[in-house]
Amino acid sequence: MLGSIDYTSGMIRNDTDIHKKLTQRLVAWYKKNKRDLPWRHTNDPYAIWISEIMLQQTRVDTVIPFYERFLKTFPSVEALAQSPLSSVLKAWENLGYYSRARNLHAAARVLVERFGCKIPDDPHELLKLPGIGTYTAGAIASIAFGRAVPAVDGNVRRILCRVFAIHESTGDPEVLKALESMARTLVPEKNPGDFNSAIMDLGATLCRPKAPLCPSCPLESLCQARLLGLENELPVVEKRGKIPHRYGVCAMVFDDKARLLVVQRPSTGLLASLWKLPGGFSLNKKDMAGDLVREVNKELGIDIRVGEKIGSVDHVYTHFRLTLFAYEALWIKDSPSGAPIICHGCQDFRWASAKDLETLAFSRVDRMILSHLP
Template sequence: MSSFSDKIVAWYQENKRDLPWRKTDDPYKIWISEIMLQQTRVDTVIPYYERFLERFPTVYDLAEADQQDVLKSWEGLGYYSRGRNLHHASKTVVDKFDGNVPSVWDEITSLKGIGPYTASALLSIAFQKKYAVVDGNVIRVLSRYYGIQDDIRKSTTKNRIQELTDDLIPEDKPGDFNQAVMELGATVCTPQNPNCNDCPLFVDCIAAKRAQTDEIPYKSPAKKIPHHQIAVGLILNQKNELLIALRPNESMLGGLWEFPGGKQEEDETLQEATARELSEELGVEVEVFSKFRDLRHAYSHFKITMHAFWCRIKNGDPKPKSSQKIKWVSLDEIDEFPFPKANKTLIKGLKNLDKDDLSHYLDN
């Protein structure tokens, strides 16, 4: 066991990537990086991390910020509950822990958005506490090293790997150890075509010795991802302003603005779906008169095709029946509001229209 940890920590210290969160021992900054890195590529995170800390350099700055400001800084990074939870947790750190990120398990896991994985990462990297981290990279490295051929989707397999990692992590430099195993999985022990010749564990790796790196780890086929048809309404008023709605905080993409609409139901045309959704969400009767654009977007567990239709209110005054609030905004000011990625794509298309184009849609 000491051979494993010694080899991998020595390799890490020699080969680790130059990443901004590795240049600080500030628990707050390490916390930000760990939240952003969840299910997100390092190259994607770096610019967001740097901009976020420029905007919110301390936990006090984050705690005092408006949620809309936080989500605007998070816009495009995805998994927006991470941003909402981070904002909520920063207030707890300030109010309950005097602005200090907790260094005790029970306290740090009491923060919203921090589960066992993030707590282990933070406590080991920021405070040098002996907690082993297991993510996809760690699972791959340990599965290959020990020749584990069980399905890694199963909790029993994950638990076994957690136990092995718990045994391997050293008292000295536990943060370096955790980062080393993850770094090895990200850069050397990759899912396809691992560079075994550059691996410090190559000599003792069972999968490498048996030429089974293509077979290990084994992951059973995922369930088919559902695909939904989404109909949204682009409603213009006489000032060429568009109606947008603020999603409830507790919903998916909560706290972000959107063009109102929703999922097409069975035996319903897209135009009918648009009219029904706007009736349910805004309490208005609309005329759906032309399609602006279709676009596809993939989330983690489902895919959508979004169909955007120009609409005109025939009866009623719009009210936020299923959203936090609604607002009329011009295209000049729309970038001030945080939107999901699919809506941002629509906005980009809308901005390519000139005012005469908008008037054309309004008059037809």
């Protein structure tokens, strides 16, 4: 038994010899097969921290060019802390999950103020920094500093559930705790970073969520799921409920110099501080134009006349699916309210030239909608 749960289906989990074999085979396999990734050519804790944050919920291939550009633009903790948040968000544009960029920036300032610009090697200290959770703390501490701590993410959980034929749902907090403790027993004192990287690579290349490539796996003869023919059934994952589909509307309003009206989102909430076209959610799909007039008025205090629909884009966020429609619109300056632009629901607004649009940071969806500009 490992942790507090008795996984009665497995027969090997108490066997320290098997644990040792598993660790040795994984690390030997990793030495021959590891993926050649830019952050594996450095011991710099700063670079490893940046890579781990970028890799959260993002594919390796997507991360590589962002990682290289980011390190050129912000080569050290000091450089990152001294830069304005707007530059960090711009460097993050299109990478998604923008709270990661805001947290990196905030954490760099904490590192300058409280840690003498040094990344701490203690996972408990790392956990105090914005944007660092248990997995990331374990990954940085083991890879950058050789601390024998686990880094348990979805890949590791999947592999452990298969190797030890765990039939309980990974949605159960008790099971998660037991998997964490199981991983802790497996991490070797020597080269723990290699072990954690090896298990990440195994999950990314062979022990994939669907159709694992067991015949090529270094753990095949130890793997209980494989021995029981359950490699495609495990782990047991509870199905997520259907996420809601929401509709958004935004306005393309130009001034007499052909500049586009854009607004900066509030400093908290989804996509905080990024720029966008004025607008908001549509409550009534049947009257999108009416919704757009209301949302722009709420945001900027002005009245608009809505014209032709210009285009639409679809995007899936973690908690909802969005279809965003863009409309041509005219600012009615002689409307009864006759109000000048005042930011009620935004931080700032700007009449943006084509060059401004390149330098401001927009989310992927807003960039996509801008590609419909007439």
